[in-house]
Amino acid sequence: MRYTLRQLEVFLATARHGTLSQAAESLAMSQSAASSALRDLESQFEVLLFERVGKRLKINELGQYLQPQAEALLERARELEESLALGGAPGHLRVGATLTIGNYLAVGMLARFREDFPHADVSLNVANTSSIAEQLARFELDVGMIEGELSHPDLEITPWREDELVVFAPPGHPYTQLAAVSDEQLRNTTWVVREPGSGTRQAFDRAMAGILPELDISLELQHTEAIKRAVEAGLGLGCLSRICLHEAFRRGSLQPVAVPGRDFRRQLSIVMHRQKYRSAGLRAWLALCAEQRSGS
Amino acid sequence: MRYTLRQLEVFLATARHGTLSQAAESLAMSQSAASSALRDLESQFEVLLFERVGKRLKINELGQYLQPQAEALLERARELEESLALGGAPGHLRVGATLTIGNYLAVGMLARFREDFPHADVSLNVANTSSIAEQLARFELDVGMIEGELSHPDLEITPWREDELVVFAPPGHPYTQLAAVSDEQLRNTTWVVREPGSGTRQAFDRAMAGILPELDISLELQHTEAIKRAVEAGLGLGCLSRICLHEAFRRGSLQPVAVPGRDFRRQLSIVMHRQKYRSAGLRAWLALCAEQRSGS
DNA sequence: ATTATTATTCGGTTTATCCGATATAGATAA
DNA sequence: TTATCTATATCGGATAAACCGAATAATAAT
Numbered sequence: 001m002r003y004t005l006r007q008l009e010v011f012l013a014t015a016r017h018g019t020l021s022q023a024a025e026s027l028a029m030s031q032s033a034a035s036s037a038l039r040d041l042e043s044q045f046e047v048l049l050f051e052r053v054g055k056r057l058k059i060n061e062l063g064q065y066l067q068p069q070a071e072a073l074l075e076r077a078r079e080l081e082e083s084l085a086l087g088g089a090p091g092h093l094r095v096g097a098t099l100t101i102g103n104y105l106a107v108g109m110l111a112r113f114r115e116d117f118p119h120a121d122v123s124l125n126v127a128n129t130s131s132i133a134e135q136l137a138r139f140e141l142d143v144g145m146i147e148g149e150l151s152h153p154d155l156e157i158t159p160w161r162e163d164e165l166v167v168f169a170p171p172g173h174p175y176t177q178l179a180a181v182s183d184e185q186l187r188n189t190t191w192v193v194r195e196p197g198s199g200t201r202q203a204f205d206r207a208m209a210g211i212l213p214e215l216d217i218s219l220e221l222q223h224t225e226a227i228k229r230a231v232e233a234g235l236g237l238g239c240l241s242r243i244c245l246h247e248a249f250r251r252g253s254l255q256p257v258a259v260p261g262r263d264f265r266r267q268l269s270i271v272m273h274r275q276k277y278r279s280a281g282l283r284a285w286l287a288l289c290a291e292q293r294s295g296s
Numbered sequence: 297m298r299y300t301l302r303q304l305e306v307f308l309a310t311a312r313h314g315t316l317s318q319a320a321e322s323l324a325m326s327q328s329a330a331s332s333a334l335r336d337l338e339s340q341f342e343v344l345l346f347e348r349v350g351k352r353l354k355i356n357e358l359g360q361y362l363q364p365q366a367e368a369l370l371e372r373a374r375e376l377e378e379s380l381a382l383g384g385a386p387g388h389l390r391v392g393a394t395l396t397i398g399n400y401l402a403v404g405m406l407a408r409f410r411e412d413f414p415h416a417d418v419s420l421n422v423a424n425t426s427s428i429a430e431q432l433a434r435f436e437l438d439v440g441m442i443e444g445e446l447s448h449p450d451l452e453i454t455p456w457r458e459d460e461l462v463v464f465a466p467p468g469h470p471y472t473q474l475a476a477v478s479d480e481q482l483r484n485t486t487w488v489v490r491e492p493g494s495g496t497r498q499a500f501d502r503a504m505a506g507i508l509p510e511l512d513i514s515l516e517l518q519h520t521e522a523i524k525r526a527v528e529a530g531l532g533l534g535c536l537s538r539i540c541l542h543e544a545f546r547r548g549s550l551q552p553v554a555v556p557g558r559d560f561r562r563q564l565s566i567v568m569h570r571q572k573y574r575s576a577g578l579r580a581w582l583a584l585c586a587e588q589r590s591g592s
Numbered sequence: 593a594t595t596a597t598t599a600t601t602c603g604g605t606t607t608a609t610c611c612g613a614t615a616t617a618g619a620t621a622a
Numbered sequence: 623t624t625a626t627c628t629a630t631a632t633c634g635g636a637t638a639a640a641c642c643g644a645a646t647a648a649t650a651a652t
Contacts, residue, residue, distance in 0.1 A: 068571035134449035275364035
């Protein structure tokens with residue numbers, strides 16, 4: 001490995017700024033140093049990355065071809081640098097979770113984790129499934145907890161626990177009295193659900209297969225709390241994960257609606273990079289996950 | 297960016313071999329040089345990657361934590377190096393395709409491509425969908441052509457053309473005379489199909505939803521030609537992509553079976569890395585793809 | 593205790609990196 | 623055309639890094 005990350009930095013800065021002087025300035029080095037760094041990179045591989053037309057430097061085809069690869073490489077290098085600089089802390093852990101899991105399951109686990117590692121530096125990143133996958137693939141997260149489906153060559157998906165969506169209504173709603181609500185009745189009401197693209201919505205759409213286009217969806221909201229309040233206010237029936245509703249059912253502010261004819265189950269999963277090293281903190285977290293699975 | 301790829305090489309070689317001497321030897325450098333490279337890396341970030349117990353170097357937790365990231369980084373660096381060394385060739389193109397597409401569609405396109413770029417250095421890599429995705433994500437391939445479904449944060453999937461599977465039988469088979477074969481009749485015969493995991497099998501399983509567990513699958517083969525020969529020999533009904541069967545139907549060595557009640561369509565897709573630079577060769581290939589789409 | 597093995601340290605050489613100054617080339621305006 | 627501005631390339635020299643070989647120190651095995 002004869003070339004250096006610095007040389008790539010110079011190459012990319014030059015490609016981005018279009019001029020060597022600006023590139024040099026952005027890297028806090030002299031223009032001459034940048035010039036020779038670029039020359040070294042090019043002569044090492046006996047290629048040209050830029051057309052020299054007079055005083056201008058114009059990136060050529062090979063340069064453009066390599067730019068995204070170099071960009072990706074340097075991005076990883078910066079992440080490794082960060083891991084080196086910050087990763088020394090013991091119990092250091094970065095958890096990613098989707099909205100429902102993050103707000104209802106992960107926070108409790110986080111508190112438990114803090115008991116065992118009082119000085120731990122833990123972060124919880126709430127994002128959608130594909131964004132979590134991306135961060136895991138780049139080692140920006142240690143472990144992810146997702147609801148949706150996912151396939152990624154670098155990631156290992158482990159089924160975690162089963163979840164189910166529950167249809168719910170304000171207390172006293174006629175449907176809450178029924179032992180079984182029919183498809184016909186599902187069609188004859190209005191709905192308040194999560195926005196398309198979210199894992200909860202995916203599961204809802206799947207459960208409603210066949211009658212989905214005929215459902216009257218009056219409101220699509222991004223937050224579970226907002227949906228609950230909208231249903232309380234009588235704007236329609238809601239459908240959310242049981243774990244978001246536990247408290248509201250207990251208090252009686254909302255009531256479940258029985259829909260035995262449809263399958264609202266879904267799988268929650270743990271996602272990690274295949275090559276991930278299981279640090280003490282990560283092992284402790286996975287143990288907490290396993291405990292959650294059995295103990296609910 | 298103050299650390300170098302060389303330092304990472306020393307770190308990884310030491311982690312792998314467990315001894316600095318062997319690491320140094322594997323990198324064709326002196327023991328002392330390796331020692332100081334490692335020391336430089338550690339002192340730059342003020343961390344320790346190894347426990348020094350007497351004469352032994354034992355990788356510590358932080359080291360193990362960083363090892364896979366460093367490994368991934370260096371892997372990319374080697375690929376970039378290769379691109380730099382070999383990527384200078386004009387018309388250079390690496391195409392990945394799944395078995396059915398690779399053997400029946402891509403070869404013809406490859407021949408056409410060679411006409412336009414007689415000196416082009418083109419490679420066709422036939423592999424399964426997830427392996428192609430992996431190679432695309434690492435910039436080891438320029439473009440992929442797949443049949444299965446795929447979701448990957450770094451990859452861009454573009455629908456290409458529609459394909460359909462066709463149920464077929466040897467000439468004169470009673471089913472070939474029927475205008476519509478029923479589910480009941482599908483159950484009362486034996487089948488010769490592709491192995492589980494292949495895109496063609498996935499599509500077959502999806503098309504047979506509902507009656508799949510009751511089908512009598514007598515043979516699972518990895519090659520389309522083998523399946524065709526097995527069906528010719530009377531071992532059962534086959535089900536393959538229309539593009540594999542065109543020639544056999546024309547010759548009359550096999551005949552299609554009409555199953556209008558089931559949906560055998562599927563989508564073929566073009567896959568590329570989101571950040572991929574479209575070189576002249578790649579643009580020409582994509583143009584060929586677009587031509588194929590309309591002209592069939 | 594001796595030997596073999598291994599990491600570290602030290603001196604010295606080669607190589608790389610970087611800066612400042614200077615040379616050069618193209619664009620722009622007088 | 624000539625002067626000027628701006629940008630890249632190159633040169634000399636200082637500094638730092640990388641590297642080797644040899645010596646040293648530490649440990650495990652004999």
